[in-house]
Amino acid sequence: MKYSSLTLRIRRFHKERVPQQWTETFQVEIRKGMNLLEALFRIQDEQDGTLAFRYSCRGAVCGSCSMRVNGKDVLACRTHVESLLEKPALIEPLPHFPLIRDLVVDMSTFFNHYLKIEPYLHGKPISPRTEYIMREEERKEIDPYIQCILCGICFGTCPAFEKDPGFLGPAMLAKAYRFLADSRDIRNEEILNDVNNQQGVWGCKTVFNCVNVCPKQVPPTHAIVKMRRRIFSYRASSLVSSFFRHLRS
Amino acid sequence: MEFLSHDILIIGGGLAGLRAAIEAKRIGRDVAILSKVHPLRSHSVAAQGGINAALGNAPASVKDTWENHAFDTIKGSDYLADQDAVELMCREGIERVIEMERWGTLFSRTEDGRIAQRPFGGAGFPRAAYAADRTGHNLLHVLYEQATGLQIPVYEEWYALSLIVDDGKCIGILALHFFEGRVILIQAKAVILATGGHGRIYLRSTNAMINTGSGCYLAYQAGVPLEDMEFIQFHPTSLYGTNILITEAARGEGGYLLNAKGERFMERYAPKLMELGPRDIVARGIQTEIDEGRGFEEGYVHLDLRHLGREKILDRLPGIRQIAMDFEGVDPILEPIPIQPAQHYSMGGIPTNLDGETPLPGLIAAGECACVSVHGANRLGGNSLLETLVFGARAGRKAAERVGSERKGMNKTAIQERLRAFQSILEEIFERKRQEPGFVIRDDMKALMTSQVGIFREESTLLAAEDKIKESKKRFLKVGLKQKDLSFNNELIQYWELEGMLHLAEVIVEGALARKESRGSHFRVDYPERDDEHWLRHTLAYKTPEGLRLDYKEVTITSYPPRERTY
Numbered sequence: 001m002k003y004s005s006l007t008l009r010i011r012r013f014h015k016e017r018v019p020q021q022w023t024e025t026f027q028v029e030i031r032k033g034m035n036l037l038e039a040l041f042r043i044q045d046e047q048d049g050t051l052a053f054r055y056s057c058r059g060a061v062c063g064s065c066s067m068r069v070n071g072k073d074v075l076a077c078r079t080h081v082e083s084l085l086e087k088p089a090l091i092e093p094l095p096h097f098p099l100i101r102d103l104v105v106d107m108s109t110f111f112n113h114y115l116k117i118e119p120y121l122h123g124k125p126i127s128p129r130t131e132y133i134m135r136e137e138e139r140k141e142i143d144p145y146i147q148c149i150l151c152g153i154c155f156g157t158c159p160a161f162e163k164d165p166g167f168l169g170p171a172m173l174a175k176a177y178r179f180l181a182d183s184r185d186i187r188n189e190e191i192l193n194d195v196n197n198q199q200g201v202w203g204c205k206t207v208f209n210c211v212n213v214c215p216k217q218v219p220p221t222h223a224i225v226k227m228r229r230r231i232f233s234y235r236a237s238s239l240v241s242s243f244f245r246h247l248r249s
Numbered sequence: 250m251e252f253l254s255h256d257i258l259i260i261g262g263g264l265a266g267l268r269a270a271i272e273a274k275r276i277g278r279d280v281a282i283l284s285k286v287h288p289l290r291s292h293s294v295a296a297q298g299g300i301n302a303a304l305g306n307a308p309a310s311v312k313d314t315w316e317n318h319a320f321d322t323i324k325g326s327d328y329l330a331d332q333d334a335v336e337l338m339c340r341e342g343i344e345r346v347i348e349m350e351r352w353g354t355l356f357s358r359t360e361d362g363r364i365a366q367r368p369f370g371g372a373g374f375p376r377a378a379y380a381a382d383r384t385g386h387n388l389l390h391v392l393y394e395q396a397t398g399l400q401i402p403v404y405e406e407w408y409a410l411s412l413i414v415d416d417g418k419c420i421g422i423l424a425l426h427f428f429e430g431r432v433i434l435i436q437a438k439a440v441i442l443a444t445g446g447h448g449r450i451y452l453r454s455t456n457a458m459i460n461t462g463s464g465c466y467l468a469y470q471a472g473v474p475l476e477d478m479e480f481i482q483f484h485p486t487s488l489y490g491t492n493i494l495i496t497e498a499a500r501g502e503g504g505y506l507l508n509a510k511g512e513r514f515m516e517r518y519a520p521k522l523m524e525l526g527p528r529d530i531v532a533r534g535i536q537t538e539i540d541e542g543r544g545f546e547e548g549y550v551h552l553d554l555r556h557l558g559r560e561k562i563l564d565r566l567p568g569i570r571q572i573a574m575d576f577e578g579v580d581p582i583l584e585p586i587p588i589q590p591a592q593h594y595s596m597g598g599i600p601t602n603l604d605g606e607t608p609l610p611g612l613i614a615a616g617e618c619a620c621v622s623v624h625g626a627n628r629l630g631g632n633s634l635l636e637t638l639v640f641g642a643r644a645g646r647k648a649a650e651r652v653g654s655e656r657k658g659m660n661k662t663a664i665q666e667r668l669r670a671f672q673s674i675l676e677e678i679f680e681r682k683r684q685e686p687g688f689v690i691r692d693d694m695k696a697l698m699t700s701q702v703g704i705f706r707e708e709s710t711l712l713a714a715e716d717k718i719k720e721s722k723k724r725f726l727k728v729g730l731k732q733k734d735l736s737f738n739n740e741l742i743q744y745w746e747l748e749g750m751l752h753l754a755e756v757i758v759e760g761a762l763a764r765k766e767s768r769g770s771h772f773r774v775d776y777p778e779r780d781d782e783h784w785l786r787h788t789l790a791y792k793t794p795e796g797l798r799l800d801y802k803e804v805t806i807t808s809y810p811p812r813e814r815t816y
Contacts, residue, residue, distance in 0.1 A: 033490045033577075045688040049731055049740040056290040057457040059493040060575060061386060061568075064290045078575050100428055101737050107287075120394035121353030131350040133362035139355055146355050146387065150289055184353065 007088040037076040052102040063151030068092040073156040145178040154210035170210035170220030177223035258437035262288030264637035265616025266443030267392040272645030296385025298498035299377025301631035302346040315339040326625025327769035328811035345638040371527030377631040415663035419611035430736025439648035451592035452695035455494040464618040466749030476620040477597035479760030484593030485531040489549040492591040551585035605644030615644035626769020683729030
């Protein structure tokens with residue numbers, strides 16, 4: 001291998017220190033196949049036990065270890081160190097969220113937005129102890145949107161969320177669409193009403209940042225555009241029907 | 250001293266914990282969850298292939314019954330499972346799986362729109378209901394969604410430090426708010442442990458980094474025995490290098506296992522079921538190929554999916570394809586996946602009855618940390634998700650019932666004693682001069698467990714492991730910490746986790762040493778046969794002031810007398 005060690009410049013934060021924020025450089029010896037999360041563990045074990053970061057599955061399915069690496073928002077476990085060897089790599093917390101400690105950010109805005117869309121199936125009535133019948137085509141329409149692991153990376157890269165923290169954000173709009181597209185859910189108008197505003201689908205700048213960075217290939221912008229269309233056709237049909245009501249009366 | 254109180258406190262926010270919480274909340278109890286991670290980061294999220302239930306849906310309608318499922322499970326367990334528990338799980342499981350669909354799980358579908366099922370190891374029918382190969386992710390997100398709908402409070406990123414026991418009853422816990430370093434007393438009429446497994450005792454494990462067995466250790470410390478801990482499941486197919494899980498569904502969909510000579514070697518180990526033999530047998534087959542020089546040099550064999558074709562892989566196995574590409578740079582559509590066995594699951598745990606009750610009143614357990622026992626000596630793939638739902642719900646219901654009849658009693662002395670004990674331990678740790686960092690002991694333990702207490706075991710290596718663990722426990726007493734406060738003290742958390750893992754490792758080693766037979770996942774090279782006469786019984790390990798003590802209890806047999814196990 002060309003390089004035997006990795007240089008990480010890590011943005012640190014501690015609210016009771018002066019200054020609260022600083023950047024610290026660490027050298028980590030690398031091994032073949034090493035990922036960034038493993039490098040952070042090495043630092044925590046061997047150099048600085050106080051370094052704080054979130055972790056769990058180390059297999060890119062739990063969504064814990066999102067952070068900014070050389071300006072790009074990624075999952076640390078899915079980031080190979082081989083891609084970080086040429087120059088010192090800058091490791092920062094996920095942007096747009098309040099800092100708690102080092103790479104750990106406060107995700108409460110994120111999960112509050114999650115609650116706003118009432119993210120649980122409001123099931124249509126069905127006889128007890130039977131499953132709903134769903135066709136594979138319908139499942140496939142919903143499937144891309146339920147891959148979301150709620151890691152928050154799309155929020156970090158979203159210009160609409162950066163401008164307005166009240167913006168529901170890509171992950172949540174994808175979630176809303178997931179219920180809208182699900183024939184088992186009784187809500188239609190309700191979901192569309194909830195997102196039919198500037199903090200919903202109309203706040204999106206359709207720059208596709210979220211689609212490009214999502215580690216699970218969820219396409220939130222597609223969901224947003226689909227919901228905009230549904231709102232349009234819904235508006236059009238209600239205009240038409242109120243016009244006819246008007247004619248009859 | 251900060252103080253909180255709930256009817257029911259659940260430690261762990263994975264499938265078992267969430268399902269228990271939902272059940273108790275729907276009955277109208279005041280229930281809260283405490284978890285060291287956000288519930289969606291729990292290890293349940295990583296389950297891939299499926300959840301078993303005799304729905305009889307798939308591929309075309311087949312006549313499967315819960316009795317068939319029970320038989321497969323009991324045979325798979327090498328007859329160590331308690332048969333009443335297995336029957337109950339297989340019967341109630343059907344309803345639990347359908348309920349998950351009704352709550353929004355996006356299961357894959359049959360042509361007529363029902364929940365699709367696929368073949369899994371050791372099963373006579375295609376019985377594993379699945380959502381592509383992200384079944385755990387789907388189930389966990391749906392249960393968490395349901396929990397938010399019921400507004401169940403979660404103490405996120407808090408740690409459970411110890412159980413508070415008063416007059417032979419569990420009355421609450423001491424908890425740590427990790428970010429702020431506050432120690433908080435949480436009183437509860439019932440405490441449910443749903444903390445998952447302890448795979449991180451092993452170097453090669455499919456488990457999340459958080460799976461350190463803290464729930465088992467909390468119970469063990471409080472005097473509750475641990476059952477059948479020597480039975481550790483090694484998953485046949487973990488990705489070479491990182492040991493991330495590659496689902497059994499890859500073989501369920503028709504994948505081949507090939508050695509370096511290109512032979513489908515399972516012919517030698519399970520001629521009828523081949524790649525779909527139960528996990529213990531397939532893992533031993535792979536390890537034998539590697540040990541006898543027929544694997545690849547670095548210690549792996551191939552899992553070949555290429556003949557399934559691009560479309561099937563993208564439709565049914567997209568998750569493991571992504572994992573293989575992300576973590577090993579291998580696209581299974583084009584190349585075989587390098588795999589090796591790795592620790593995956595713990596059949597043993599905290600002994601419970603059918604309602605999750607442990608020997609300690611007020612303490613209930615469910616999921617991987619518990620041992621009902623439905624898995625016996627070897628768990629079938631697709632049964633762990635099922636166990637979390639069936640016994641999670643039962644635990645929640647039992648806790649809710651208990652709470653109805655319990656009076657909230659707070660014994661100040663018991664609490665004060667617990668707190669004092671905690672503070673004095675803490676002071677002692679903080680005063681120590683650091684002689685050795687904990688991670689060195691941890692890494693030694695992991696390597697030891699994988700090399701000496703793995704798929705093949707024998708007396709000499711187990712005795713060596715026993716000595717090493719004893720020595721590690723001594724070294725552990727000299728571990729000092731640099732950081733001397735409670736807020737964000739990673740070192741301290743890792744110190745506690747290591748303490749628990751060393752004890753659990755000891756329990757595993759002692760149980761394995763004592764059990765002079767081979768059964769399911771526990772294979773003794775020096776005692777290669779199953780010995781029902783002496784060993785058709787459960788191990789119980791107690792922590793006593795004099796050290797670890799082993800005891801045994803009978804296996805419950807209902808309608809399936811032990812027979813020879815061939816596949």
